[in-house]
Amino acid sequence: MSAVTLKVNGRTHTLDLDPATPLLYTLSDDLELRGPKFGCGLGQCGACTVILNGNAVRSCITPVKTAASGEITTLEGLGTPEKPHPIQQAFIDEQAAQCGFCVSGIIMTAKAFLDKNPKADKEQIRQAMSSVLCRCFTHVRMLAAIERYARGVKA
C-alpha cells in the first residue's frame, strides 16, 4: 500500500492503496464513480474508458500509479443531467441507448477522438469506434449521436 494522488474531474484525491491496482477499481470502488464500468478487465470492450491527459485509456488495465500525475476525466466530469455536455446531449437527442451500460466508454472514446480530430468524417469516426462494444447493438443511434456532436464541434 502507498499513497497515490489522483486528479479526477478537477478534484484531487489522495488514496492509500496498492499502486498496481487498476485505475478502474479506484474510480469505481474508492471514489464511487458510476461512469467507468468493468466490462472485461482485459482492455477489450471499452466499457471502462476514461480520458487521461487527453487520451482515451482503458482504465481496467491501467495501473493507478501510471495515472497519478495526470488529469483524469470520467463521464461524470463532462456534464450533469441538468446541464449535459453537448456529446451527452447528442446521445439524448438520438435516444442512443438501450441498457446503457456501455454508454460511458463509448462517449469517452468518441470525445477523446473528436477532441483531437475535430474534422473527422463519418468513416474516420467509424474506425475510431471499431474497438468498443455495445451488445444491445444500439449502433445506428450511437454513431448518429457521435456524428451529430462532431457536426456541432466543426460548426
Added chain:
Amino acid sequence: MMTPDMSSAANAALKREGFSRRDFLKSSGALIVSFSMTGQSAWAQFGAPVGGSPPISQLDSWIAIAADGSVTAYSGKEELGQGISVAQAQLVAEELCVPFQRVKLIYCDTAFTPDQAYTAGSQSHPANFNHANLAQAGATARESLIRLASERLSVPVDQLTAADGAVSVRSNPSRRVGYGDLVGGKKFNLTLDAKARRKDPREWTVLGKPVQNPDLPAIVTGQFEFVHNVRVPGMLHGRVVRPPAVGASVMSVDESSVQGMPGVVEVFVRKNFVGVVAEKPWQALQAAGKLKVAWTPGTGLPKQADFADHLRKQPVRDTLLVDSKDTEQKLSEAPAILKATYYHPYQMHGSVGSSCAVADVQGEKATLWSPTQAVWYQRSTTALLLGLKPENIRVIFRRGSGCYGLNGADTVTYDAALLSQAVGKPVRVQLTRKDEMAWENFGNAFLMEERAGVDGRGNIVAWEHEAWSPALGNRPGAGTPGNVITGFLAGFQPNPFRPSSSPAPAPTRYNNNSNGVPSYFAGRIDGADKGTGNITSERSLVHNVLSPFWTGPLRSPARLQNTFAHECFMDELASKVKADPVEYRVRHLSFPRLRDVVTAAAKAAKWDTRPSPKPAITRTGVASGRGFACVAYEGDNGYAAMVVELDVNQDTGSISVKRIVVSNDCGPISNPNGLRNQLEGGALQGMSRCLGEEVTWDDEKITSFDWRTYHSLPLGFDVPKIETVLLNRPDEEATGAGETSITIVAAAIGNAIFDATGARLRQSPFTPERVKAALAARV
C-alpha cells in the same frame, strides 16, 4: 417520471436511510403499511417482510395515488434496456388521464411489486398492455375515480370526464375535483374490473407517441445506478473460483495459499463452489487467482467438429408439434423433393458488463440487489440455497448490463448470497469475463433437417421438419437453483433429463411457441387450422437431447434457430421452382397479418421481383444480392419480415450488409421510438450472431471466454442502413416486439448470399471460411 429517478433520487435516499421506502410510500399513497424502523441491518431497517406477492387481482397492488395527485405504479415487468418501463409509464398515464411526468413506476422488488414471474419471452407487452394486470388496473382506477367524483359532485358518471389528473363536468369544466382529493393517500380497496373500459388506441394521447426515455440523462452523465454501482455500508467483495474443466470437482482447497494476502477475509467452499471474500475487489481478484484448488479431471467433451453427428446419436426425448401422418406418402408421390440440413451453434448472451450482484445476509434474513429477470423466483431459489425462509428474503431488481436472456444474473446473485452468508456481511460479486462467458447458460445449438415436396406447378405439397436440440439446466424457476452453475456447484441438481424410447405422442393442441413449425404449415390439429400457412401435409418433430454445457433462453430461443432453417429452406424451395422468394412466401401463407408484413417489407425495400439466384452471376470479385425472411414470432406473438441487401467478397469470403428493411406488427404500437430501437438493435445483434458468434470448446473446457475468442461486431463495423416499417394494429391485442427482427436476420442474410452468388450457407455463423467453402462447392 420513472423509476430511474426513483432509482437515482430514491436510491440515494435508500443508501442514506438504510433502504427504507417508508417516506416515499407515505407521500405516494401507502401501498404497504406496518413498517418497522428498528434494527441496524438493511433488512431490519426495511421492516417486516412481505409474505408473498401483493395480490394481482387487487387494484392497490398496481396503482397508488398520493395526496398531491402523483401516481405510483407497481409492475412485475422490469427495464432491461428493452424500453418497457417507458411504455408502462405511458400506459398508466394514458389510462389514468394524467401527464406522463406524473407517473412513477416501481418494478420488481419483492417488497412492493406484484409477482409477474419473468420479464422475458416477449411477454411484457402482451401481459401488461391488453385486458389484465397493469392496463386493466389503469382502466379500473380511472373508472373508480370517476365514480368517486360522481358522488362528490353529485353529477352522473356519464356527464363526467377525466383529464390531467382530475375529473370534471363535461358541460362545466370549472366544476372539477383532482385525484388527490378523491383518493389521495388512501387505498382503492377494489378488485381489478375486467369490464373497465380500456381506452381505444384511436383516443390515445400519451401511448402511441414516441416518448423519450427518461433514464437517459442519468445514464449519459454517469449518475444512473446499475447493480454494479450498488454500494452498501460495510460491503466486502467476493470472487468465485470456477472449475478448470467441465465436470471437474474439488479435491482439496489450500487456504494457506492466500494466507497473509492483503485484505483477504474468507475462503469459502461448499461442495464444488469455491469463493474468496476480501475487503477490496482487486484484492479478491488476486486472491482468487492465487488460491490453490486441486480439482479432479473434467468429464470430457464431445469433439466440436463432430458435434452435429454427436447430437444424432444421443438418447432423445421427442415432441411432435404437428403431424398430418401423410407426409411420407405425399413426399414419395411428389414430382420433386428437396432436402437440406442446417446447423446453428451454441451462442452466448455475452453481456458487455460481466454479471454482478450484492447480497446482505444477516442471520435468518437477506436482502439481494440482483439483475435477475424474476425477483420472486430468485427469492424462492436463494432461500433453498441459503436454507432461509423465502419470506425472510427481499430481492430488489437493479439493472445489469443488457442480458438478452439468462446471462450470469441469477448465478452471480447466488454467488453473492453464498459469500455474504459465509462472512455475515454484505458482499458484492462481479464475475470475471471468463467466469461469465465460460459458464453462462448458452443459447442452444440446433441441428435441423428439412424435407419438402413440390407439385408440377411448384407448390409445396408436403414438408417435414426435424430438429435435435441439446439442453442442460435452464432458468432456475421457483425451485431449481441447480439449473445454473453456482447452484449446481453448491450441490443442487438441474432439471433431470429423461430420455424416452417410445415415439412422441400425437399433439393434442397447437403450440408453436418454439417456432418449430414453419409459418407455411396449416397447423392442423383435430381438424382446426391454427398455423399461418396452407400446407396441410405437415410434420414437425423435435428431439431433445442432453447438452454437455449449460443452456438457457437467449434472445429468441429456439425460434431464431428454427426460423433460420425454415426461412432458408423456403428460399431453397422457391429457387428450385424458379419462383420469386416473396411471391412464393405469400402463395403459401394464409394468415393476413403475416402476409401484410411480408408485402410491407418488400414494398418499402422496392423488392426486385425475380427468382434467386440473380441472373448472370460472376464467380469472382464482389457480388451483391438481396434476401428475404419472415416470422410469426412464437406462432402468434408478433409478426416481422426483413429484406437484406449485401455484398459478398468472393475472394475473401467477407460479407458486407448494406441495407436492412424490417417491417413489424406488434398490435397497437405503444412507443414507436422504443419499438424502432428494438427492431434496429435486433437486426444488428442478429447480424453479429450470424456472421461471427459461436461458442467453442476443446476436449475438456470452453475456449471462447473473452472478446478475442468470441466474436461480436464492434460499434464501428460497417453498419448497414436500417429502415423500419411499423404496422399499427389498433384493433388487435398487443404482442411482443423485442425478439421479432433478430429472429429473421440469419435467414435473410443467408438467402441474400445465395442470391448474390448461388452459394448456400447452411451453417451459422457465416464466417469467411464457411462462405469461401460454400462458394467453392458451387457446381
